Structure formats: structure tokens, C-alpha cells
Amino acid sequence: MNRNIAIIGAGSWGTALSISLSKVGHSVKMWSVFKEEVDMINNVREHIDKLPGVLIPDGVLATNDVEEAISGADAIVMVIPSQTIRANAKDISKHIKNGMIVVSCSKGIEESTGLRLSEVIKEEMPQCEVVALSGPSHAEEVARDIPTTVVAASNNLKAAEFIQDIFMSPKFRVYTNSDITGVELGGALKNSIALCAGISDGLGFGDNTKAALMTRGIAEITRLGVSMGARRETFAGLAGIGDLIVTCTSMHSRNRRAGILIGQGKTLQEAVNEVKMVVEGVTTTKAAFELAKKKEIIMPITTEAYNVLFNQKNAKQAVADLMMRDKKNEVEVLDESVWM
Incomplete structure (x- = not known):
């Protein structure tokens, strides 16, 4: 009809x-x-x-x-x-x-x-x-x-x-x-990770780095999403990993394009001005950072993105700090009251 x-x-x-x-x-x-x-x-x-x-x-x-x-x-x-x-x-x-x-x-x-x-x-x-x-x-x-x-x-x-x-x-x-909670959070939070993927590209890093960002990024998104009432399996679907893949890898992505410019040394404002479109990942990074603090969820990539965007932290130093975090076991704990 x-x-x-x-x-x-x-x-x-x-x-x-x-x-x-x-x-x-x-x-x-x-x-x-x-x-x-x-x-x-x-x-x-x-x-x-x-x-x-x-x-x-x-x-x-x-x-x-x-x-x-x-x-x-x-x-x-x-x-x-x-x-x-x-x-x-x-x-x-x-x-x-x-x-x-x-x-x-x-x-x-x-x-x-x-x-x-x-x-x-x-x-x-x-x-x-x-x-x-x-x-x-x-x-x-x-x-x-x-x-x-x-x-x-x-x-x-x-x-x-x-x-x-x-x-x-x-x-x-x-x-x-x-699961509208999971679908919306997946669509929103991936923009922050896509900014990071762009920064990685702008710094001259390769596919290994981007794959790590995307994989650990979806882990962060899932942790925060589940704490807010979303279903874990939603983030394995189109609105989660699907949207994350396309936004982190395509030049159609305004978030990735802005990240590339930041990785190349431009300020946040210079990058946004050059993209000439709304870069949702900027405000989403700030919102996600505040939500993570409120929910006491550890989101290291989001935290470093926040510091690069809003505290003028050097992007290369942010990557180094991510790489040298305390050693972890990759397998997430099943008890979702504990966030590693």
C-alpha cells in the first residue's frame, strides 16, 4: 500500500x-x-x-x-x-x-x-x-x-x-x-570509534591497528550498552558490528574523514570545518565518556578519544597509552556486574 x-x-x-x-x-x-x-x-x-x-x-x-x-x-x-x-x-x-x-x-x-x-x-x-x-x-x-x-x-x-x-x-x-536501546546505542557509539579509526589512518597506521580498534571498540560499545539495558546480541548485528565496519572503513563516513584530518595534525575545529557536515562522533564521544563515568564502565578507547578531542592530548601518545594498558585476558567475563 x-x-x-x-x-x-x-x-x-x-x-x-x-x-x-x-x-x-x-x-x-x-x-x-x-x-x-x-x-x-x-x-x-x-x-x-x-x-x-x-x-x-x-x-x-x-x-x-x-x-x-x-x-x-x-x-x-x-x-x-x-x-x-x-x-x-x-x-x-x-x-x-x-x-x-x-x-x-x-x-x-x-x-x-x-x-x-x-x-x-x-x-x-x-x-x-x-x-x-x-x-x-x-x-x-x-x-x-x-x-x-x-x-x-x-x-x-x-x-x-x-x-x-x-x-x-x-x-x-x-x-x-x-531492542531499541541496543540499536540506537550501536548506531551512536560507533561514530566515536570511527573517529578513532580515522585518526589511526591519519597517523599512517595500517589495517592491523584498525582491526584492533574495531574489535575492542565493539567490546566497549557492548559493555556500555548492556549496562544501559540493551541485549548483548544486538551488537553482533547490523546496528552494531555492521554499522561499525562500514563507518570505520569507508570514505563516505564523515566521522572517519574528520578523524583522518585530526590524525594528520589539524585541530578538531579545523577538521569539522573541512568536512563541512555534522560530525556526530564528536558530541557522541563526550556523551559516551560521561555515561561511562556515571555507569562505572571502563572504556579505554573512548577515554583516549575524549582526551584527544577535548584535552588536546597527542594522538600518538594516546595510542601508546592504549597499547601499554595493564595486561588483560581477552575473553570477557560472563558476570556483567564486573567490567574488565
Whole structure:
């Protein structure tokens, strides 16, 4: 059945999802705060800045009016920077009906509260059902119909299945998962590890180093996630190790690109300015560092990333300190009240 979908956010990911949804027959209204972006999408039928060369189907309409975007929508898809989620959800709340399904496609943790984005949305829109859509999914590839697989997660399995039905296509496969905590944390925390992978590349290190970062990184993500109520097995899936692999290894990853620049000697601000896109891993690293302290979880890679990003620690020294930590046994203890 064809549906009416509202996309809140017209960046690369919002545009890619709009294209994908339109191709399977849905009517899409995409909201942007920027008039020039709306005009470009409606008139040029291309997002020249974010997805050059990709045609936007006629079934996608862009608007500056958020009420117009969500009027008559069967689902609202939020694809905006994580730190703007609360303000936008608050603004939208007065326009939506009870039981509306809101899809969170952003990946991050609210810096001021440490809340997952679905929790932020639910605080501001208690009348809605929230689904998190996450997994290894670069916008540049989704927009070009490269086969991609993601997870729709929700405490309400019927809501997740509804979104699964809407998004499924021969080029975009969707699984469901009831562990929204794990799916969101996997999608958010991998950005911090991807920054580290980029720093490693910028320092001139090799595949051995990156493999170690990814492997020990997913161990850290899992430790923190389980302490927050997530299921361990979620981090072995698409939203965990799957998303971590693609974000740490691809030049599509803005987090990895920013990390490369930092490893090459640029300051954090210089790196973010050069990437010219929101680097979610920066605020996520800070949030993860604070959560780890609060939960008393040992996260050595995250700690060193925090020190490099915010305390101007030398990146090479951070790597040396990681390598020379106290000796450990690799096998994690089964008693999850003890974190090694």
C-alpha cells in the first residue's frame, strides 16, 4: 500500500531516504529549514551539495513549512542532527495525532542529558510511537540503489513492522528488532570509534591497528550498552558490528574523514570545518565518556578519544597509552556486574 511520508531534514540521508521511498510508490514531503535547499530540490530535482548527480523523483516535494510536510502523513521520519532533535520534536508535537509513528534515523546521544534520541522524541511527543532505523547505510549508496540492509527497532513491534513494510524494496532490506536501546546505542557509539579509526589512518597506521580498534571498540560499545539495558546480541548485528565496519572503513563516513584530518595534525575545529557536515562522533564521544563515568564502565578507547578531542592530548601518545594498558585476558567475563 502506498503511504504519505513526511521527512524532517533534507540533508544527504533525508534526501536518500526520500528517493528510496518515492521509488517504491510512496508520496514524500521533505522539510528543510533552508529555502535555497527547498528550491533546489523542487526546481533542479537534485541535491547538488550533498548528492550530486542523483535525480530526485517527482514524487518528492520539499517545503519550508513543517505543518505542510506532516499534514496527512502516515509516518514522520526525522533525519536531522542529533542535537536538534529535541527542539524539532517539540515544534512538531502540536501537529501530530495520537499513535503517530515517528522514525528516528539520526544517530547520536543528546549531549546535555545522555538520553537516546528515541527517549528525547518520546519526552517531547509522548503521544507518538517511536521506531529507530539504523544499520550500515551510507546515503551516497542508498540514493544510488546500492543494496543496503538496516534494522527497524521499537518497543512496539507492530510499529517496527509497519516501518519495515514501508521501507522494504529490492534494494533496501529491513529487519525488525525489539531492542531499541541496543540499536540506537550501536548506531551512536560507533561514530566515536570511527573517529578513532580515522585518526589511526591519519597517523599512517595500517589495517592491523584498525582491526584492533574495531574489535575492542565493539567490546566497549557492548559493555556500555548492556549496562544501559540493551541485549548483548544486538551488537553482533547490523546496528552494531555492521554499522561499525562500514563507518570505520569507508570514505563516505564523515566521522572517519574528520578523524583522518585530526590524525594528520589539524585541530578538531579545523577538521569539522573541512568536512563541512555534522560530525556526530564528536558530541557522541563526550556523551559516551560521561555515561561511562556515571555507569562505572571502563572504556579505554573512548577515554583516549575524549582526551584527544577535548584535552588536546597527542594522538600518538594516546595510542601508546592504549597499547601499554595493564595486561588483560581477552575473553570477557560472563558476570556483567564486573567490567574488565
